Amino acid sequence: MTIALPPLPYPEHALAPHISARTLSFHYGRHHAGYVARLAKLTAGTDYEGLTPGEIAASAPPGTLFDNAAQAWNHDFYWHSMSPDGGGDPGGALATALDRDFGSADAFRAELTAAACSKFGSGWVWLVKDGSGLRIDSTDNADTPLAHGLTPLLTIDVWEHAYYLDYQNDRAAYVDAFVEHLIDWEAAAGRFAD
Numbered sequence: 001m002t003i004a005l006p007p008l009p010y011p012e013h014a015l016a017p018h019i020s021a022r023t024l025s026f027h028y029g030r031h032h033a034g035y036v037a038r039l040a041k042l043t044a045g046t047d048y049e050g051l052t053p054g055e056i057a058a059s060a061p062p063g064t065l066f067d068n069a070a071q072a073w074n075h076d077f078y079w080h081s082m083s084p085d086g087g088g089d090p091g092g093a094l095a096t097a098l099d100r101d102f103g104s105a106d107a108f109r110a111e112l113t114a115a116a117c118s119k120f121g122s123g124w125v126w127l128v129k130d131g132s133g134l135r136i137d138s139t140d141n142a143d144t145p146l147a148h149g150l151t152p153l154l155t156i157d158v159w160e161h162a163y164y165l166d167y168q169n170d171r172a173a174y175v176d177a178f179v180e181h182l183i184d185w186e187a188a189a190g191r192f193a194d
């Protein structure tokens with residue numbers, strides 16, 4: 001069975017105090033699980049049965065099927081964009097590329113923070129590989145770089161359900177915690193090298 005809720009890569013309490021177990025329990029256990037359950041229902045008995053959420057998100061036309069596939073994939077990618085040992089500075093070839101395309105890791109962090117704080121409404125902010133260069137991308141609602149031929153390296157979920165229990169309307173505090181303490185640079189570097 002291809003459409004199933006993938007396990008969280010860490011326990012629900014592992015990102016505290018930056019993201020609480022309560023947020024993870026709702027965000028993963030209700031929101032992410034809900035997208036996966038709806039996707040399983042929508043694909044049963046169709047040509048999409050047997051494809052992964054990422055494959056469906058890259059190929060389905062706009063609509064409910066795309067929205068649920070993209071949200072299933074985006075959330076799994078978001079969990080794998082963070083680590084309990086995250087934050088700090090990127091290394092290796094990714095660090096060199098960030099210096100080249102943003103000026104410095106600090107300049108990248110500032111640009112990511114600005115994009116995530118100013119994103120209007122629900123959506124996602126990404127670091128993507130676009131050809132040989134890196135840039136920040138932002139997508140509305142369920143939309144995903146997979147549907148636009150881009151290679152995502154990391155993402156932050158800026159839907160209110162990602163931070164409201166912990167930070168209420170203070171999105172900037174959530175974004176700051178993500179940027180300073182949670183980014184899994186090792187995972188992003190691995191995707192960059194692929």
Ligand SMILES: [Fe+2]
Pocket residue numbers: 027031075157159161162
């Ligand atoms: Fe979310």
